[in-house]
Amino acid sequence: MTLKIPENLENISTEIIETDLLIIGGGNAGCFSAIEAKKLNPDLKVTIMEKAHISRSGACSAGMDAINTYIPEGKTPEDLVRWCRSQVGGGPLREDLVLSCAEELNESVDDLEQWGLPILRDDDDNPRYRGKWDISIHGEALKPIMAEKAIEVGAEVYNRIVGSALLMSGDQCIGAMGFGVRNGKFYIFKAKATIVATGGACGLYKSYTSDSTDSHHQTWMCPFNVGTGYAMGIKAGAEFTSMEQRWVATRSKDFCGPIDTISVGYKSNIINAKGEKILEERYAHLGGDQAPRYIRANAPMEEWLEGRGPTYADTTHLSDEEVKDLKVDYLNERPSYVLFLAARGQDITKEPIEIYGSDPYIVGGHTGSGYWVEMDRMTTIKGLFAAGETAGGNPNKFVGGCAAEGKLATRGAMKYMDALELPETDMEQVELEKKRIFEPLFKGTDFDGVKPREMEERLQRLMDEYAGGSSQFYRTNEERLNYCLKHLKKLKNDVQYLQAGNLHDLMLAHEVIDRLDVAEIVCHHLSHRKETRWQGWQTRSDYPETNPEFDCFVESRLNTETNEIETFTRPYEQIIQGDRYKE
């Protein structure tokens, strides 16, 4: 319900919450973190700060039709690492992190089943595999199931509180700050240890449907995850890894619906306008239908670029029974896609499903982008841990791996907080943050300002056209990146003009501010990697080949003294033996 907005900063009330473990973001990873903490120590105070409502928030809001990774009988966690490595073109990736998630994976998925998630099983009662590693579920209620468990075990949930910044004491993180989008209060959470699990960043780039009325959020990723978890760390000087490894998904064209479900689950070939099986015929040398994920995502767009579009997932071989099963899968993951098919009046056994590449996202549960973390999931900031899409180096986590990492981060955080005394809070940073948060509300009606949406659209066009969005077939070069960085600075300067008429708009204002920080480091990372390693995810038209010198991680960090982003590299270490490019 609409609330009367306070007239000035002095009228904003402040709420202070003290806790042992603070989890920023009660999504997939965050819920598992909370549940693990209460399992290890029922007396521990565990607090979740959630921007939306925990029952339907983040990537899993609409549901899921598969758990993308579950180790089948006869395979080992090491095998999963090999698959994971081949999917990201041989890396670099943090094999130590990947392995640790793989070791926790099956148990985490089994937890979900115990809590009530229907996992489809074959005649022998084994989970029904869709492809090699992914199992089918009826996951319409996946998010409420996780949320209810977190509440049941006694985690304290603060819904509709938008995290905005870390609470620091010197170089140590001692919690976070934020604001209530429903009650307009300022929140300070003081915690012995903090886990950031706010998911990835959507909306850095323009979605190609966003020009059509009512379709601004026609995106693969949850558009309400905007990268705030990254932005908090960037501002505090944390180190980030692989932010140039953007995630691009192949989606149904015009309406962003799932394609893996059809191509993997229902063995539908990806074809071009001429009916050529693109992957089998053009990418046989890279593995055909089993090619790394970025190849599969990029291939349809290459066809369009070369004049061989449209591209399709060929569903014309499906039986009526299979179509029905397929629609049930959709209804579990993205129900509105079934409405789209109805609105096109499309019989997919006669007309194949058209596909296209999505706008790029930063999601560390899919590629390697995110915070650089140690094995205990501590970031380079003391007391701050990361899990799920927010944590880097560890691609292909998806639902099961994000859950597993949530648990691992909790274990790390609990070890760290043992015998830790909370230092005093420096109130100056708190007052500054409060002012920063609420400023856009108090501009006054006469103020000639900028709307959050205007700035968002400017940012999205800039990134799309200059930093390799879908309109540019994901290509960029040094000059465009420099242009982009120059304009990002102008946008950052214009933040002072952002104006919000209500608390919802205030949230939108902070979403675009956070996106600016993330977009900036993405450009720096893209600029540092002077080669093309993962076409589509990262394509440099000025350096179209792979360069062995860049067989390493690209890292970045804000130098808090100069206020400039610095980039550098870290070496890749192969831990699991075998051909890096093969499973």
Added chain:
Amino acid sequence: MPPRVNPEKCDGCNAQEEPLCEQVCPGDLMTLNESGKAVCRENSDCWDCMSCTKICPVGAIETRMPYQLGYHGAKLIPMVGTNTITWTSIDINKKVERFRFKTRID
């Protein structure tokens, strides 16, 4: 793809402290207008997750396909039961399909 609320059916979730559609929307988009009826603040910001449509106890919300993406007249209607959901899809040629499945293990 914006949710469209039927004001005849919506009772603003009378007895509830917070209307259910407002409570669940991951994007903070659903709210009540001056007449106490639910509205989506900004159609273009909707992710089409259908959480609001599914949770409305009186079936007042219809998820609409923007015309720019799909043609007029299609419908997809959820009916939420205990541990199950039933969906009815009606396409632009009036073809009706029904789907029912478990959402939780009993």
